[in-house]
Amino acid sequence: MVENFAILPCNGLDKCAGVISRELAIRLSEQADNKIICPVFYRVSETKYNKLAAERPLFVIDGCQTRCASKLAAEKNLKIARRIIVADEAKNRHMELTDSLRITEREAALIDLLIHTLHEESWNHPAALTGSPGSTDRSEGLIDRLFDVGNKSDTDLRIPAEDLDASFDFDYETIQNGKFIFRIPKNRDIFFNENDCWARVSGNRARIGVTDYVQQNLSDILYFYPPEVGDEIDQFGELGTIESSKAVFELVSPFSGKVIAINEKLEKNPELINENPYELGWIAEIELTDPEGDKELLIGFEKYFEITKKKVEDANVK
Amino acid sequence: MSETTFMGVERSLIDWKPVIDYRKCDYCMECVRFCPHKVFEVREDEEIKLIIKNPHNCVVFCRACSKLCGPDALSFPDKNITTQRIKEIRKEMEGHG
Numbered sequence A: 001m002v003e004n005f006a007i008l009p010c011n012g013l014d015k016c017a018g019v020i021s022r023e024l025a026i027r028l029s030e031q032a033d034n035k036i037i038c039p040v041f042y043r044v045s046e047t048k049y050n051k052l053a054a055e056r057p058l059f060v061i062d063g064c065q066t067r068c069a070s071k072l073a074a075e076k077n078l079k080i081a082r083r084i085i086v087a088d089e090a091k092n093r094h095m096e097l098t099d100s101l102r103i104t105e106r107e108a109a110l111i112d113l114l115i116h117t118l119h120e121e122s123w124n125h126p127a128a129l130t131g132s133p134g135s136t137d138r139s140e141g142l143i144d145r146l147f148d149v150g151n152k153s154d155t156d157l158r159i160p161a162e163d164l165d166a167s168f169d170f171d172y173e174t175i176q177n178g179k180f181i182f183r184i185p186k187n188r189d190i191f192f193n194e195n196d197c198w199a200r201v202s203g204n205r206a207r208i209g210v211t212d213y214v215q216q217n218l219s220d221i222l223y224f225y226p227p228e229v230g231d232e233i234d235q236f237g238e239l240g241t242i243e244s245s246k247a248v249f250e251l252v253s254p255f256s257g258k259v260i261a262i263n264e265k266l267e268k269n270p271e272l273i274n275e276n277p278y279e280l281g282w283i284a285e286i287e288l289t290d291p292e293g294d295k296e297l298l299i300g301f302e303k304y305f306e307i308t309k310k311k312v313e314d315a316n317v318k
Numbered sequence B: 001m002s003e004t005t006f007m008g009v010e011r012s013l014i015d016w017k018p019v020i021d022y023r024k025c026d027y028c029m030e031c032v033r034f035c036p037h038k039v040f041e042v043r044e045d046e047e048i049k050l051i052i053k054n055p056h057n058c059v060v061f062c063r064a065c066s067k068l069c070g071p072d073a074l075s076f077p078d079k080n081i082t083t084q085r086i087k088e089i090r091k092e093m094e095g096h097g
C-alpha cells in the first residue's frame, strides 16, 4: 500500500508521460492518505509544503528522463524515498506513449496497472516496479523505514562474499586539484576501465564501483538505482546508475558476469559513495564469466592514474 | 585536448557516438549542457538545430547523455559489436608487431 507519502509528481503539460504522472498522483492521493506537492507552486513558494516535506517520506513521480520532479526535490534538499519514472515503466511494459495530452483508454490502463503494482506488489526495488519477486532482501532498509514490516523475508539469493568483505588494505595514490582530492588505489587486483569504474577481483568474483573522479564530479549523490541481483551483465554493460542533482551516471561494468550482491547500505545512505567509493561506497558484486578475456580491455593503476591526471588537468584549463 | 586512442586503438577506428533521432528530439539541449566533450554542436539558425559534430570525442561506452534525454532520442551502437571490433583491431596490431 502506498500510504503516508508526500507525492511530488511531474505534471508536465508538454508530454503524455507528464499527464500520466499527474493523474497517477491524484489517484494515489484519493485512494490513501497521501498528499500531493504541486511542483509548480512549490518552485515559487516553499512555505506551504515545508511541513509536509519534513514529516513524510517523499514519493517522486517523474514523467520522463528529464526528471524534473527529482531535480526539484534535489534543489529543495529533499531526500527521495521512492521514485518511479513513468516513461520507463511504460517501456518495461512495452507500451509506446503517444503525443496525447488526454487520458484515453491506453493511458488509463497504464495508470491502473501502475497503481495496482504500487499497492499490491513487492516493494522490492526502490526505483523500479518491475523487480523479480524473491529479491525482497534488497531494499529491506527502505521498506523498514517506510512501512512497518513485521515478517522480513529471508529469501537471500546472495552468496556471502566473505573474501571481498574481509579487511583489505587499500593503498591510495592521490591527485590534488584545489580542494578536490582524487584517490586511486594502487593494489594489483584492482582494475579500471576508461569509464571511471573500478573492479576488485578476488577469485571468480569482483566488487565494482565508481572512482573518486565520478563522485567528485557528481558531487552529492542523492540516489542509487541498483542493478538486479541475478542480472547477467556484459562487459561494458550498465551496472546501475547513481544520481546527484547535477547528473546521472551509469556504471559501465568492467567485467562480464552475474550480479550476486548489491551494496544495500547505499539505498539508505548513497552519500557513502562520496565518502569513499572504493570501500563502504562499493556498488555491486558480480560472479565473473570471462575474467581473462575481459582484462584485455581493462587498465591497471598506472594507466588509469595517467588518464585521470590528464582529465583533471584539462578540466582545470577550461 | 581529447583522447586519440582507446585501449591502444586509434579512436577514429572505433564506431561509438550518439545518434540523434530527429523525429523524437525536441531540442531541449540537455545533452549539450551535460556532455563536457564537445561532441554535439548547436546550430541555432538551421532547421536541424543539433548535430553530432565530433563523434570521436565521445567516450567509448559512455551513454550518459541518453540518460538525460526526455524523449529518448539518443541511441548508441551495439556495445558487444564495438567490443569485438576493438579486440580484433588489437589482434591485428599485435600481428603487425
Ligand code: SF4
Pocket (backbone or CB within 6 Å): B020, B024, B025, B026, B027, B028, B029, B030, B031, B032, B050, B068, B069, B070, B071, B072, B073, B074
Ligand atoms: S537531450 Fe534529447 S531531446 Fe534534448 S536536445 Fe538532446 S537529443 Fe534532443
Ligand code: SF4
Pocket (backbone or CB within 6 Å): B017, B018, B034, B035, B036, B037, B039, B040, B057, B058, B059, B062, B063, B064, B065, B066
Ligand atoms: S555518450 Fe558521454 S561522451 Fe558521448 S556524447 Fe554522450 S555524454 Fe558525451
